[in-house]
Amino acid sequence: MKYQKLFTPGKIGSLELKNRIVMSAMGVSFAKSTGETSDDMIAYYEERAKNGCGLIITEITRIDDVNGVGTNCQLSLTDAKHIPQMERLVMAVHKHGAKLFPQLHHPGRQTHARLMQGRPPVAPSPIPCGKCKEMPHELTTKECEDIRNAFVKGAVLAQMAGCDGVELHAAHGYLLNQFLSPHTNKRTDKYGGCFSNRMRIMAEIITAIKHMCGREFPISVRISADEFIDGGNALEDSVKIARTLESYGVDAINVSSGTYESGITIIEPNSYPQGWKKHLAATIRKNVKIPVIAVNCIKEPGMAEQLLEEGVCDFTALGRAHLADAAWVKKAKAGDDIAIRKCLGCMYCFGELESGRKCKCAINATLSREREFANWNYNGDERTAVVVGGGPAGMEAARVLAQRKFNVVLFEKTSVLGGQLNAASKPPHKEKIGWLVETMAEELRRLNVDIRLNTEATVEIVKPLGPAVVFVAAGAAPIIPQIPGVDRANVITAEEYLQNGADVGKSVAVIGSGLTGCETAEDLAGKGHKVTLVEMLKKVGPGVNETVLYDVMSRFNKGDTAILTSHRLMDITDQGVVLLDMKATATTVLPVDTVVLAMGVRPRCNVAQPFIDTFDDVILIGDNVKGGRIAEAISDGFSRAFSF
Known part of the structure; x- marks a missing residue:
């Protein structure tokens, strides 16, 4: 399929863009x-420019080093010392025909004193953020x-570095948004x-930038x-805000939504459909004459094209789609939708940032490591490489080995590829995992x-192949506790329920x-x-991203449901499950029909050992x-196959 609207040139002010695809700031x-811009950051943005993105808007770019720190290792334009490296970034993007705006940012109250050597956040009014507290x-x-x-000053430095324009971040509850909002601005x-x-x-900011940088220097303003x-x-x-900004002379409005206190509407989990907030951008666009850029939780090129056709926006902004697949634009232009690794909405990227680490993607092991994985060793020489297991780790390893010119044989004991991903795709709103399985299978087919x-x-089957290496990705088995009654007919694993549709009774206890x-x-509740x-720990959802947990539990709580934390499964009887209340140190019986x-999970060590005993390289x-998530499986499969 060809996407005509997406690949029509456009303009922001006097700046010409080769297509309608914007990489939104993240x-x-x-x-x-x-x-300063690092070599890793330059490689990251250049990879997206090389693959066809029209306009790249950088991550939040600090303009205040004293009270304006938003994250660790944050891009800055506060001093002339930042110009040389920013210029390198601009040149790296420009050589592929893309344009670049730094997004000038101040967090205001939405940050932490620990990021600013103990100095408190600042805001228009002394009202704490409900999230940062x-x-x-x-x-x-x-x-x-x-x-x-x-x-x-940040805009002037950006222009000196050769940037094509700037974006002012007045959305998502950050400082400029705090001035605009009656919720946070109580000043007199x-x-x-x-x-x-x-x-x-x-x-004042817009007027001064236009005065200092010239009226031809584009300004985009991002609003919620x-x-x-x-x-x-x-x-x-x-x-009213957008129309007023237009009267000040801005060249584009970038439409988003939400603040930290409604953060699920900024970075949506997987349950939010593509285009769910298109009415916001469409309404703004009807009321201004300047171009509208808009994010809309887009995963697929068809949705981006549809929004342009409907007149929702003039430029479609993709965020996490560019993290999941650096070649999203290139593949969309070729109409090769199935080849795109589409964002799962799993929030892994955001969770990594909140943990103080750099951004990573669950399905793209090269994100943040573009330089590290730039030079492939094509030394397979048609030697045989065997992969045992067709789950995400095995499929990724097989892909990388095949690209390195190994003759790859992948064994999967079931009738389909995907492993645990097939069960993971069954709960509500998890169909995007099915997309991933489909794409990864297609990658292997093409190779x-x-x-x-x-x-x-x-x-016995593998030995005649004479493999140079055997990758064992046989996965893990569900943990079955050694307690009385665990072998009863009414006891099943979550995998058996999700994957095979095992029968359950009216009342169910889910353990874990x-x-x-x-x-x-x-x-089940749905x-x-x-x-x-039932959870043994004090809180539900250990290790689960809080946005994802909130999203899932908000739907769970609408059913005929209950939650028991600090309770440990001790026994399964005719009456139900026997639980130890770890606070009261007393047991109680919960009558249920089925126990899930x-x-x-724990690794299937018994599968690996025979191969270890037989072959030199296993x-x-x-x-x-180690039992883990999709992210760990794909990262492990990629890096080990790349480095072997």
Whole structure:
């Protein structure tokens, strides 16, 4: 399929763009600790430019080193020392025909003192963020003016470095958004109160940038068209904001939504459909004459094309889609949709950042490691490489080995590829995992990998192939606790329920509240079962991203459900499950018809050992080493196959 609208040239101000695809700003923490662009960051952005992106908007770019730190290793434009490396980034992007805007940013109250050597966050008014929970210092009028000047200085430095324009981040509850919103701006000076006063800092910044950089230097402003919080800006307020910004001379409006306090509407988990907030951008676009850029949770090129056809926006902005597949644009242009590794909405990227690490992607092992994996060793020489297991780790290893010119034979004992991904795709809103299986299988087909389904690999089968290496990716088995009654007919694993549709009774106890347990419980509750989710720890969802957990549990709690934390499974009897209340140190009986075990997995060591005993080079990957998530499986499969 050809996407005509997506690949039509467009303009922002006087700046010509080769297509309508924008890489939206995403914090990735690839910069140097000094705020300068690092070689890793340059490689990351260049890879997306090389694959056809029209406009790249950088991650949040700091304009205040004292009170404006948003993340570790954040890109900065606060000093002339940042120009040389920023210029290198611009040149790397330009040589592929792409354009670049740094996104000038100040977090305001949405940050932490620990990032600023103990200095408190700042804000228009002393109102703590509901998520960050730190009381901000109320900016004085002079301090507001200093921040205004810092934004202007950032734009001047960007222009000196050769950037094609700048974006002002006035969305997502950050400082400029805090001035615009009556929810966070309770000031009584010239920067607060009435609408024009709340807009004043934007007016001053935009006017000064146009004065310093020239009217031909484009400015985009990102806004939250709906903050989705009580007392905040709703769509009708944002229409007025957008029209006012247009009157100040901005060249584009970039439409998003939400604040940290409604964060699920900024970086949506997998349950949110593509285009769910298109009404926001469409309404803004109807009320302004300048171009509208918009994010809309887009995974597939067809959806991006549809939004352009419907007049929702002039430019479609893709965020996590570019993390999941650097070649998204190139593949879309070729109409090769099945080859695109589409974002799962799993929130792994965001969880890594929140943990203080750099951004990573669950399905793209090369993200943040583009330089490390730039030079492939094509030394396979048609030697045979055997992969045991067709789950995500095995499929990824097979792909990489085949690209390295090995003759790859993959054994999968079931009738389909995907391993645990097939069960993981069954709960509500998890169909995107099915997309991943389909894409990975297609990758192997195109590389002529010899896939042997319904064939359990044994030493006797593999030995005649004379493999140079054997990768064992046989996965892990569900943990079955050694307790009385665990072998009863009414006891099943979550995998058996999800994968095989095992029968369950009206009342069900799900034991274990990791992601598999929570999603299994959600699925059961959604089908009308009375479900009790039992967790031994004090809180539900150990190790689960909090946004994903909130999303899943919000649906689970609408059913006939209960949650028991600090309870340990001790016995399964005719009456139900016997649980130890670990706080009261007393047992209780929970009457249920069916018990579903979701207590984690352990490696299938028995599969690997015969191969270890027989062959010289045997490499264990994925769950065969340690039970983990998709991210660990794909990263392990890729890196071990790349380095062998």
